[in-house]
Amino acid sequence: MRLLPVVALMLSACFNPVAEPCRSKLRCGLDGGEGGCSVGSTRSCGSTLGICKAGRQTCGTSGTWGRCIGGVVAGVEVCDGLDNNCDGVVDDGVMRACPLKKGVCAGAASGCGDAGTCEAAYGAQYQAFETKCDGLDNDCDGVVDRSAPVNVSRSPGVVSRRAAATAVPGSEAVLVLYEEGDKVAARVLKPDGTLTDAVPPSTTVDSATRASLPALAASGATLVGAWVEETATEKRVMVATLDPLTGRSNLSTGAALPALNVTQPNDVAVALDEAGQRLVVAVTDTNGLRIVAFSSAVPMGAPSVSVDPYDVQGRRVMVAPFGGSTFTFAHDRNDGLMRRAFIPSSGTAFPTEGSLSMGRDPALFGIDGGYVSVFLSGGAMARQVWRGSCVVTSGVACSDTMALTAAGDLDLLEVSAGQLAAWQAGVSSPRVQALWLGRPDAGAELSPGRRPVPVATAQRGWVVFDTESVSMTGVDSDEVYVMTTCR
Secondary structure, eight states: OTTHHHHHHHHHHHTOTTTSOOSOHHHHOOSSSTTOOOTTOEEEESOOSTTOBOEEEEBOTTSSBOOOBSOBOOOOOOSSSSOTTOSSOTTTTOEEEOSOOSGGGTTOEEETTOTTHHHHHHOTTOOSSOOOOSSSOTTOSSOTTBOOOEEOOSSTTSOEEEEEEEEOTTSSOEEEEEEETTEEEEEEEOTTSOBOOOBOSSHHHHHSSEEEEEEEEEETTEEEEEEEEEOSSOEEEEEEEBOTTTOOBOSGGGOOEEEEEOSSOOEEEEEEETTTTEEEEEEEETTEEEEEEESOBTTBOOEEEEESOOSSSEEEEEEEEEETTEEEEEEEETTSEEEEEEEOSSSSOOOEEEEEETEEEEEEEEETTEEEEEEEESOTTSOEEEEEEEEESSSEEEOOOEETTOTTOGGGGOOTTOOEEEEEEOSSSOEEEEEETTEEEEEEEEEEOEEEEEEEOSSEEEEEEEOTTOOOTTSOTTOEEEEEEEO
């Protein structure tokens, strides 16, 4: 009986680790000693700040906590809108590299999460649309003094093609007419690269079943557009003077005037001599080349000269003012020749300058009292850009044509107006190329595309082209694009 208090005291010591720690881990288990734990027990571990997530620890047989399993631990802070190092602060102390990395944008970085700071980081020389001719890559696309392609079409996915373009008088802006779906649309490309809203050039386009084959001309302060409209009963070429700010007809009620009826047109051209108050519209169709001249351009009166038909069935046609109310024209013929000829200021005679074997796609420029023609010649896989010039006195005097790339002839190719030529290279993979006529060494491949239209302004050259059946990096197929290069 006297042993009971002693046994009780020993048992009390075993189950009261605070008073006296247990001497046997297997018999008692550590559940309260310093750093100890109960075998098999678990607890939450790790941080819950930022991206970190809590894990679980399990007490091992040694009576100590094991590794933290299943949690997300802190990492290196990066610019992503998260607290990566789990210090309670998002994106602290980091910078982000800006997306544009070429040209004047090289090395640009901005504070993380600050909206719009990359544009400031690019510096004062940066331009979203490159217009500066300063020897720098201002829009950071990897090309000096040239813009990236700008899509003129207003409805990506809708087939757009056959662009016509001209400089807006007294401006660095360019007016573009083009086919979009079944209608013709007009847009003005401003010097900063922005575009006006696409509009039909006249109210008659709105009401037509189909409008196609746009053409443009400018002289003095006047812009003129022409195109083909189809109705249920006829097809006819329409013409109107256009507002330089919008490309919309500025005739009464915004309409257009009929120039001539056509059968099956495949190209339209228009030329204007504001000083001489003459306007010429030409069209090639199944009946051949047809030309109509208006004696008054603003406002337009009745046609004064009409020739129907003039030549064998033709394709592409170009008309340009020649001075003294005389015009020159050129067109592709189905017999493989390109014909160039003249429309005098009076009468209906068309003195012919001659036909050029294997010539095609003429571009004409009225310069220095004469004219310069640029055209493609050669076989399908070996085309060259050629240049010829003519003057008219009592007759027509023309120089021999020559290739722009002919070695040793570059000094002979100087053109005072500095006009820009552009052409399509390649067959299966067409690409647009451009060349300043006054700088034959300044040729450049611009972008994949077809049917390029060159426009020269005081500071730059603009090339408008379509990407019909072209699908390559940087452009969408079946759209109309424009690029600009410095002079």
